[in-house]
Amino acid sequence: MVGYAFMGAAHSQAWRTVNRVFDLPARARMALICGRDTGKVADAADRLGWDAYTTDWRDLINRDDIDVVDVCTPGDSHAEIALAALAAGKHVLCEKPLANTVAEARAMTAAAETARAAGVRSMCGFNYRRVPAVTMMRQLVADGRLGVIRHVRATYLQDWIVDPQFPLVWRLQKDRAGSGALGDIGAHIIDLTQFVTGQRITGVSAVTETFVKERPLPAESSGLAATVDGSASPTGPVTVDDAAVFVARLDGGALATYEASRFATGRKNALRVEINGSLGSVVFDLERLNELEFYDATRPGAEQGFSKILVTEGDHPYMSAWWPPGHIIGYEHSFTHEMRDFIEAVATGVDPAPSFADALQVQLVLDAVTRSAEIGSSWTEVEPTLAAVAV
Numbered sequence: 587m588v589g590y591a592f593m594g595a596a597h598s599q600a601w602r603t604v605n606r607v608f609d610l611p612a613r614a615r616m617a618l619i620c621g622r623d624t625g626k627v628a629d630a631a632d633r634l635g636w637d638a639y640t641t642d643w644r645d646l647i648n649r650d651d652i653d654v655v656d657v658c659t660p661g662d663s664h665a666e667i668a669l670a671a672l673a674a675g676k677h678v679l680c681e682k683p684l685a686n687t688v689a690e691a692r693a694m695t696a697a698a699e700t701a702r703a704a705g706v707r708s709m710c711g712f713n714y715r716r717v718p719a720v721t722m723m724r725q726l727v728a729d730g731r732l733g734v735i736r737h738v739r740a741t742y743l744q745d746w747i748v749d750p751q752f753p754l755v756w757r758l759q760k761d762r763a764g765s766g767a768l769g770d771i772g773a774h775i776i777d778l779t780q781f782v783t784g785q786r787i788t789g790v791s792a793v794t795e796t797f798v799k800e801r802p803l804p805a806e807s808s809g810l811a812a813t814v815d816g817s818a819s820p821t822g823p824v825t826v827d828d829a830a831v832f833v834a835r836l837d838g839g840a841l842a843t844y845e846a847s848r849f850a851t852g853r854k855n856a857l858r859v860e861i862n863g864s865l866g867s868v869v870f871d872l873e874r875l876n877e878l879e880f881y882d883a884t885r886p887g888a889e890q891g892f893s894k895i896l897v898t899e900g901d902h903p904y905m906s907a908w909w910p911p912g913h914i915i916g917y918e919h920s921f922t923h924e925m926r927d928f929i930e931a932v933a934t935g936v937d938p939a940p941s942f943a944d945a946l947q948v949q950l951v952l953d954a955v956t957r958s959a960e961i962g963s964s965w966t967e968v969e970p971t972l973a974a975v976a977v
């Protein structure tokens with residue numbers, strides 16, 4: 587694994603747990619973790635359960651006994667690490683968004699396609715697909731229970747940078763993060779809604795805004811937390827969006843709205859998706875992730891209404907491996923499910939999803955949103971994924 591902070595910890599938890607919960611054809615051994623600071627990565631290796639640590643990610647690539655490389659760094663290093671790992675025949679799990687630019691994502695997709703021919707697998711970490719209620723939402727749509735999908739309404743709202751004195755962490759720098767709320771949390775709802783509906787976004791009209799344009803430089807930062815050195819800290823420009831709002835068309839005919847913001851005061855990690863079809867509607871809210879709201883319009887009129895399904899039964903996705911019905915699960919379990927699916931795919935020689943090509947398509951949507959916002963919200967088609975050419 588490369589990176590030991592927020593996602594490093596979440597993924598480590600999942601790698602540690604996955605074989606204890608799921609019966610899989612292969613076992614994960616947590617061999618080597620990489621970070622740039624010797625003291626901190628040594629501490630992380632001990633705390634998170636890794637056999638050894640290094641300060642150079644190339645050590646992972648060079649070791650013959652390492653089969654999988656898990657990329658948990660900011661977006662500016664995804665392409666370099668993933669390309670080197672694939673070239674060395676390592677299976678790669680890479681955090682989202684796949685890359686900082688479409689060009690990088692295309693190169694990664696091309697490399698993944700080449701490696702695939704040699705049995706080397708790759709996957710992008712859109713973990714919310716693996717929340718059982720989200721997987722079930724997809725099944726309801728696929729089984730035709732919602733009929734023809736007309737509307738998709740998706741919001742992903744946070745408030746961790748509302749304070750203008752919150753420092754200029756890597757997530758607020760375009761060269762490190764690619765984009766702001768758009769790529770960080772907007773990418774999640776793009777992937778989630780496309781996964782659930784089985785439809786892809788074909789075009790968008792977007793607005794983006796950077797509400798606070800200058801911020802103090804950070805002293806320390808990790809995940810979504812950071813500190814500054816006193817009030818006289820030097821400042822720097824915010825070079826990404828604080829919020830992105832867009833309307834979209836899906837290729838199955840649905841109309842969609844998306845809102846991703848880090849300025850939704852009071853909203854901490856509020857991901858909500860509602861889908862309306864000709865035969866019913868379904869609603870998912872991450873703050874109540876064990877539940878799904880389902881409206882079945884085929885029921886007799888007097889019985890109609892939204893019903894709450896508690897997605898903890900043994901025949902719900904992933905749930906038979908966990909606890910008795912009603913014994914709820916949480917955020918971290920989505921990562922355990924991600925590792926479960928990845929290990930099973932690698933061990934049985936099938937391609938895991940979402941592939942790098944799927945993640946490239948999300949990147950193309952992000953790119954269309956950015957371009958639309960730059961040209962006064964003009965309607966902007968999403969480029970086709972087809973030409974996955976190396977750059």
Ligand SMILES: NC(=O)c1ccc[n+]([C@@H]2O[C@H](COP(=O)([O-])OP(=O)(O)OC[C@H]3O[C@@H](n4cnc5c(N)ncnc54)[C@H](O)[C@@H]3O)[C@@H](O)[C@H]2O)c1
Pocket residue numbers: 588589590591592593594620621622623643658659660661663681682683711712713770807808809810
């Ligand atoms: N799936 C999710 O829900 C989710 C949530 C948060 C973040 N992410 C994604 O995970 C990735 C990491 O985000 P994070 O929140 O964990 O960031 P973070 O700042 O908490 O951690 C980044 C880690 O990468 C390390 N790092 C940076 N450059 C490195 C390099 N060149 N070599 C070795 N280590 C390096 C840092 O030392 C740190 O350990 C990003 O792509 C982000 O978008 C995904």
